Amino acid sequence: MRNALCSHESNTWQWVASLLTSTVLWCYSAWVTWIFCQHSRRLPHDYILWLLLTVLLAVKTFAFSPVADGAAIRTLLFALLAEAVLMRYFKRSQHVKSTFIEP
Template sequence: MAVDSKPRLGGWLLVPLAWLTFSLLSMILVLIVYGGSLFGTALRGASFSPPSSALLQWGAFLLTTILMLSYSAWIAWIFCKRSKRLPRHYIIWLLLNVILAFKAFLFSPVEDSVVVNSLLIALLAASLFVPYFKRSQRVKNTFIAP
């Protein structure tokens, strides 16, 4: 029987994993809600009647969500595999979340309080997890697999 010498995922590492899981679930929910408009007959007519610029923005949003969902799923995979590539990619993922929240803050037609909350949560997550992933000895000891 082989003994795994790497430390198990636990402790404070469960918090970034929970944040990643929550983000994955919320992106799936967004895809279901916005993707449903492609298949609903009443919503399809309303979705494709706006000007082409709105349709272009909707398509860009959908593409961005699909790309972030794919990247997030891959990060969750390497998180569970305890890959040494994870700390760098998790930091990149956090910064992408901040950039996307800032973009939504600038260009979104959604109510301001919702967008501001989203931006503040992304900034808080990045400000807590980036230093943790850069300096924590637990992270350095856990993510050592090739």
């Protein structure tokens, strides 16, 4: 009986942690969208951080969630591809510099 109670408690904490992580990422996504629309100078830094967070979330999904391996791998590969392409674009693009960095 004790093991069943500990298992239930553990599942509850995992669910709460997952909900909290999703809520934080959703709020940060809304923030990044807002500063994008405002043409803020903070966008390149915050967008790159957002990309890294999505990769970390995809790794967490791949490692710890009871999701089919194919779906988890697709999520991870999509996040890695988006980071590889978009991070380089945000760091090197003249268009990003003229829109968000230079006055």
